[in-house]
Amino acid sequence: MASIVKRGKSYHVRVSWRDKNGVLKQKSKGGFKTKNEARQYAVELEQQLFTGVNIKQKKIPFSEYFANWYKVYKQPTSKYSTQQRYEVAIRQINEYFQDIAIQDITRHDYQVFLNQYGTNRSKNTVRIMHSMIKACVSSAMYDEIIRKNFTENIQLVFDPARTRKIDYLSLDELKRLTDLCLNGRQKRYTSRYMILTAIMTGMRIGEIMALTWDDIDYQRQTITVNKTWDYQSGGGFKATKNDSSNRTVNVTQQLLDWLAELKENNSEMVFENVRGQIPTSAAANNTLRALLKQSEIKKPSFHFHSLRHTHVAYLLSKGIDIFVISKRLGHSDLSTTTDTYAYLIHEYQQTQISEIKKNLALLAE
Template sequence: MQVEYLNLAEIKKLKENALRGRSRHFTSRYMIFMILTAIYTGARLEEIQALTWNDINWLKHEITINKSWDYVDGGKFKPTKSESSNRTIRVNQKFLDIISELKANNSTMIFMNQYHRILSSNAVNKTLRSIMEKADLNKNDFHFHSLRHALVAYLLSQGADLTIISKRLGHADTTVTSKVYAYLVNEYKDKVENQIEKYLENI
């Protein structure tokens, strides 16, 4: 089953609208930071919810994912989805500059708001839909997890190696990635094969 994803132009449009609307002072705008984190990392929502400032290596531009967040009963840490989900993700300085704005909230957890709460999946998805409407992005079945698909589509379109993408997503191996994103992999495989055909003409 195919899921809706965003092309590069749409990802940029979503990101630009999100950046304009972000604020650490208002709950609805605070959630935008979580959406931006998903765009840049491809991490799962529960992994993003559980992030602490100690999980960021500012010098190496890395985020360590080694836990997730259980929203039930007031919220608590829990293990990640699988052993392979424990991973380190490389990010860029632009993202680190954005996320550092939340340091002023003086919480050990990155996404704990001023009311000392980690926001729910429903709340974050509501904010995402609102941003997409403002950006004129009409995707009926698009939700927070779809941001993960959008990143995969973008990385594949740029020729990123499937092994690297798989590790970034926290999959056990490329077999899992290929199965989940088979339609995307095949789409860009044809693109690469066509390019290879052109390369062979130069031999």
């Protein structure tokens, strides 16, 4: 609420409001020659405080702000696949919002955008788009371009038909694949060893390809993940997906013994074969598909990353806590794990419910 008083030959304005915590705040300014000037300032200040828009501030098209924010803050440290996602986001924002200023977008406007965008897209695609835009809008608030975050408290809209369930192997299928991998392994060819490592650790293919012998601690029975292999751009080390991906994974002595066989290839890289090459993603997937066919496992969409999902399914089936699994996978927070494996978790929760009932019934016996 604004108050205007005359002091001497000029007018003085004071605007009072309460912040989100209910604390009284005040801002004042004097020296206005006329009451009309003072009133105009009060209107502008209240509009900025209560609507989040500074009418004196230059309007910035959201598409322009997003593209510049990406170029400055995200592009320099993003891997190629992430850059591609941002390029898609830039095109979508340009197409939908056009020249609309970021200061003029409301939560309603943004929800309508998500409703339209998610009509024919999967939940994960919509989630990624929303996370990129939300990060950008948070930056705009920090820069005091806007005062309200229009991406808060919205609903993700998506096409359930395009939201594919993750593919994983049953316990029987996993045992058949593991046995076949072990029985046919040869030190000269390392793809099978990579598959075994994925089964036993849940590591991503780039993390596995980048392993050096220094990363393996035989005494503590651990594998340290501190880099990944840039297989999409011709090879070479690069940083992991994010800080949480840097982790130490506890492993079995069995896996360590299998990997020790590869030391005869005389390379600092664990999975470099006798030709001095690390199997490509395509090569590892070809080996995996051949093993699945030989094991009579009919899963056409199953690929190397599905081994990571299988690792999670196996741990859940053994009652391992989801928080422990999340840390093992290198997820940035628990919600990433629960969102990705929501239906898988639900499946095992139903099994646990039966166990709970059975154990509670024992109390009355």
